[in-house]
Amino acid sequence: MSDSIVDLLSGFDGGRLWADLEQLATFQDADAPPFTRRAFGPVYEQARSWLRERMEEAGLATRRDAAGSLIGHRPGTRDLPLLVVGSHIDTVHGAGRFDGALGVLAAVEIARVLGSSGHRLSHPLEVVDFTGEEPNRFGSSCVGSRAWAGRLDARLLALTDERGESLAQAVGRAGADIERVSESVRDVGSLAAYVELHIEQGPVLETDEFDVGVVNGIVGIRRIGARLSGQPSHAGTTPIPRRRDALAAASELVLAVEHEARQAEGELIGTVGRALVEPNAPNVVPGFVELAFEVRSLDEARLDLAIQRIETAGKEAGAARGVDVVFDVLSELPGVATDPRVVSALEDGAIEAGSRTTTMPSWGGHDASQIAHIAPVGMLFAPSRDGLSHHRDEWTTPEQCANAGRALLAGLVVLDERLAADTTA
Amino acid sequence: MSDSIVDLLSGFDGGRLWADLEQLATFQDADAPPFTRRAFGPVYEQARSWLRERMEEAGLATRRDAAGSLIGHRPGTRDLPLLVVGSHIDTVHGAGRFDGALGVLAAVEIARVLGSSGHRLSHPLEVVDFTGEEPNRFGSSCVGSRAWAGRLDARLLALTDERGESLAQAVGRAGADIERVSESVRDVGSLAAYVELHIEQGPVLETDEFDVGVVNGIVGIRRIGARLSGQPSHAGTTPIPRRRDALAAASELVLAVEHEARQAEGELIGTVGRALVEPNAPNVVPGFVELAFEVRSLDEARLDLAIQRIETAGKEAGAARGVDVVFDVLSELPGVATDPRVVSALEDGAIEAGSRTTTMPSWGGHDASQIAHIAPVGMLFAPSRDGLSHHRDEWTTPEQCANAGRALLAGLVVLDERLAADTTA
Numbered sequence: 001m002s003d004s005i006v007d008l009l010s011g012f013d014g015g016r017l018w019a020d021l022e023q024l025a026t027f028q029d030a031d032a033p034p035f036t037r038r039a040f041g042p043v044y045e046q047a048r049s050w051l052r053e054r055m056e057e058a059g060l061a062t063r064r065d066a067a068g069s070l071i072g073h074r075p076g077t078r079d080l081p082l083l084v085v086g087s088h089i090d091t092v093h094g095a096g097r098f099d100g101a102l103g104v105l106a107a108v109e110i111a112r113v114l115g116s117s118g119h120r121l122s123h124p125l126e127v128v129d130f131t132g133e134e135p136n137r138f139g140s141s142c143v144g145s146r147a148w149a150g151r152l153d154a155r156l157l158a159l160t161d162e163r164g165e166s167l168a169q170a171v172g173r174a175g176a177d178i179e180r181v182s183e184s185v186r187d188v189g190s191l192a193a194y195v196e197l198h199i200e201q202g203p204v205l206e207t208d209e210f211d212v213g214v215v216n217g218i219v220g221i222r223r224i225g226a227r228l229s230g231q232p233s234h235a236g237t238t239p240i241p242r243r244r245d246a247l248a249a250a251s252e253l254v255l256a257v258e259h260e261a262r263q264a265e266g267e268l269i270g271t272v273g274r275a276l277v278e279p280n281a282p283n284v285v286p287g288f289v290e291l292a293f294e295v296r297s298l299d300e301a302r303l304d305l306a307i308q309r310i311e312t313a314g315k316e317a318g319a320a321r322g323v324d325v326v327f328d329v330l331s332e333l334p335g336v337a338t339d340p341r342v343v344s345a346l347e348d349g350a351i352e353a354g355s356r357t358t359t360m361p362s363w364g365g366h367d368a369s370q371i372a373h374i375a376p377v378g379m380l381f382a383p384s385r386d387g388l389s390h391h392r393d394e395w396t397t398p399e400q401c402a403n404a405g406r407a408l409l410a411g412l413v414v415l416d417e418r419l420a421a422d423t424t425a
Numbered sequence: 426m427s428d429s430i431v432d433l434l435s436g437f438d439g440g441r442l443w444a445d446l447e448q449l450a451t452f453q454d455a456d457a458p459p460f461t462r463r464a465f466g467p468v469y470e471q472a473r474s475w476l477r478e479r480m481e482e483a484g485l486a487t488r489r490d491a492a493g494s495l496i497g498h499r500p501g502t503r504d505l506p507l508l509v510v511g512s513h514i515d516t517v518h519g520a521g522r523f524d525g526a527l528g529v530l531a532a533v534e535i536a537r538v539l540g541s542s543g544h545r546l547s548h549p550l551e552v553v554d555f556t557g558e559e560p561n562r563f564g565s566s567c568v569g570s571r572a573w574a575g576r577l578d579a580r581l582l583a584l585t586d587e588r589g590e591s592l593a594q595a596v597g598r599a600g601a602d603i604e605r606v607s608e609s610v611r612d613v614g615s616l617a618a619y620v621e622l623h624i625e626q627g628p629v630l631e632t633d634e635f636d637v638g639v640v641n642g643i644v645g646i647r648r649i650g651a652r653l654s655g656q657p658s659h660a661g662t663t664p665i666p667r668r669r670d671a672l673a674a675a676s677e678l679v680l681a682v683e684h685e686a687r688q689a690e691g692e693l694i695g696t697v698g699r700a701l702v703e704p705n706a707p708n709v710v711p712g713f714v715e716l717a718f719e720v721r722s723l724d725e726a727r728l729d730l731a732i733q734r735i736e737t738a739g740k741e742a743g744a745a746r747g748v749d750v751v752f753d754v755l756s757e758l759p760g761v762a763t764d765p766r767v768v769s770a771l772e773d774g775a776i777e778a779g780s781r782t783t784t785m786p787s788w789g790g791h792d793a794s795q796i797a798h799i800a801p802v803g804m805l806f807a808p809s810r811d812g813l814s815h816h817r818d819e820w821t822t823p824e825q826c827a828n829a830g831r832a833l834l835a836g837l838v839v840l841d842e843r844l845a846a847d848t849t850a
Contacts, residue, residue: 202662219661223707235696236644236721236788237627237812240687247697248683251676258673262665271660272672273707275700282648282698282717282755292707296661330707363661387662 005352005413011113012409014402020105025097034392035097039090039132040170047089051129054108059115065184067147068131068176076124081192083416086128096394103197104129106405122420123192130367138167145370147184191375192419193342196368197408199396203387211355211403214347215379217298218362218369220335225292230323232279232287244322247277247286252317257293260306268297268306298335298361336369339376345418346378349411355403380408430777430838436538437834439827445530450522459817460522464515464557465595472514476554479533484540485552490609492572493556493601501549506617508841511553521819528622529554531830547845548617555792563592570795572609616800617844618767621793622833624821628812636780636828639772640804643787643794644721645728645760655748657704657712669747672702672711677742682718685731693722693731723760723786761794764801770843771803774836780828805833
């Protein structure tokens with residue numbers, strides 16, 4: 001381990017990070033469950049003002065970009081593209097204290113460590129709090145990171161909420177200059193890498209007692225609707241061979257999804273979350289069922305195969321019962337590759353920081369999913385008790401937060417050194 | 426075949442029966458789908474007045490009993506208990522033309538045949554149109570036949586509809602004397618037998634090209650509710666072994682019900698008609714499912730066994746997934762035995778009438794289910810196209826109606842002879 005990393009790690013103050021997490025958690029929307037801080041509300045703005053002060057104290061030069069993202073800048077020793085580290089501080093309705101917040105505040109603590117140690121990275125560093133990552137009332141998400149990737153287009157900006165306000169107006173109200181949103185776009189090549197620390201949102205790290213997970217990709221998500229059309233009939237007088245029972249066929253489809261996910265444990269997950277039955281009367285054979293299911297995997301070919309198998313199983317279950325089964329793709333979110341060099345730097349950094357480390361996919365989307373369109377990305381996960389997220393009981397211990405923050409710091413330093421060495425060579 | 430039966434059968438006028446069916450079908454409630462004639466409405470009363478005239482023309486002495494049932498009486502040659510034949514002429518909302526009506530009008534035609542031939546049965550004969558057999562707006566059914574069986578109790582009579590009218594008031598409004606409802610009770614022993622012709626309400630006779638089915642019992646029905654309690658969780662980040670997926674467990678339960686019914690084809694039927702899923706979102710593992718299923722069989726022990734197997738399968742499916750499964754009996758309707766002597770007389774009569782005949786259970790309840798509490802009962806089924814019932818497209822051809830009516834006539838004559846011979850011997 002390099003001496004400089006040892007010094008830096010000793011300067012990382014877990015207590016200071018924890019105090020920041022506690023302080024940020026006090027910014028809560030009125031008339032909402034605890035820890036709610038939705039994007040585009042007044043409390044969100046107050047929290048960002050507070051955060052901006054913390055960034056300034058850490059020696060960062062701050063600004064808001066045209067999409068409202070809060071950026072703290074620290075120069076590097078060389079004229080290189082940016083290293084960017086961050087996440088978001090908005091929450092869903094009924095949220096916890098760690099989702100997003102941990103990634104931003106750990107980055108601020110890293111800036112403090114760099115500032116007080118005088119250690120200069122080769123790359124200029126930006127700490128970022130992306131505007132509105134969570135699903136918002138306009139029906140979009142990842143507003144700030146989409147803007148960087150040039151994907152906050154006119155269609156999204158024109159989306160309106162229930163009262164008729166547009167996303168563009170909401171972003172503009174917060175002091176951002178949405179007319180010049182194109183100026184927030186970051187060119188390909190302007191970022192050396194983007195790194196994000198986030199809570200896992202799943203139980204793997206806690207269960208297997210890891211300190212951090214190095215993300216090896218963000219899964220693609222396919223949502224499929226299945227409409228099963230049979231024939232309603234009298235539950236007493238219609239023999240099984242004469243039935244066209246849509247619920248029995250649907251049940252086989254549900255189990256086929258579960259079976260695929262069980263077979264591919266760790267590589268693919270699938271869920272039937274939604275089922276509607278008609279006519280839904282206890283004495284009538286169901287004539288129609290609508291299901292919605294989703295399948296997630298890093299591997300597009302694996303996704304294709306699983307969906308093909310599920311659809312085949314559903315069609316066979318239908319054919320055996322005279323039930324017509326039609327599938328529709330409801331949405332298709334491609335998987336996001338992490339950058340191998342970023343991943344290995346984060347892994348080596350985490351090990352240098354003394355973390356028990358594993359490699360794992362991210363089963364949900366993040367700001368990193370957007371930034372991957374324009375830059376190499378990598379992510380670290382911290383453990384989250386019971387895998388909870390978007391829940392008031394979300395919990396990562398002070399020690400787990402500090403461990404993950406130190407792993408992030410070490411990973412950034414390793415990444416900075418390696419990328420800088422490559423540009424020299 | 427006895428000469429008298431041959432003579433009687435030749436007198437049975439299928440065209441006259443068909444004309445009556447067509448005429449009765451013209452009595453339709455306003456503001457309801459075609460062929461609707463619900464009990465306790467003005468059109469129902471008009472139809473019963475018309476029917477009473479038909480009974481009188483057929484030589485029957487008519488009266489209404491205290492529960493409103495319309496009864497036509499023809500004396501026998503001996504002082505014996507009554508032979509009763511009939512059904513009902515009320516319908517469900519959105520009904521067809523044959524359910525109930527065929528049984529009453531075939532009995533009227535039989536009275537006409539007996540009257541014009543001068544043939545006297547040994548037993549006095551009653552043709553009956555039971556009041557309100559179908560489920561009514563008060564939440565009960567089989568009003569007239571329950572009254573005969575002494576089962577139209579104060580609790581049922583006090584049931585009220587949405588406007589606060591009681592069943593007692595509705596029955597009374599139709600000119601019946603509900604204060605003296607106990608006078609409509611028939612003593613055990615006062616009926617030699619009750620026989621009812623009805624459409625099958627299932628597809629077996631049509632499919633297998635039988636003219637009539639002789640019913641060998643009315644199945645018992647158990648309705649069971651199942652509540653499956655797991656845990657909602659994130660569809661992306663919760664691995665299969667960590668899930669408590671209530672819908673996956675429920676799907677196994679649905680298939681277990683289907684499996685039991687398939688295994689026991691002809692002896693038992695089972696249906697899951699109702700399923701509710703919570704939270705029912707495409708990206709959340711379902712935490713709770715409520716199912717309602719029913720199982721029907723003639724054989725109570727078979728019912729017990731099937732339900733026990735289904736519940737075991739459901740509990741195992743739950744245990745494998747950390748899902749708690751609780752069953753509640755929603756309702757329990759015991760099966761009804763038909764009388765072996767009535768069944769064999771109907772069978773022999775149907776064969777004498779030249780009908781292609783089979784034996785089958787009734788998978789639904791009828792007025793006969795009530796009368797079985799006080800008298801030996803038997804039923805005949807006529808084919809119904811596509812097994813439809815409670816449907817505007819309910820259809821039995823004129824020839825099928827006439828064949829079934831002739832089988833009923835021959836069966837009654839055989840039954841009269843055999844029962845009379847037994848009382849002489």
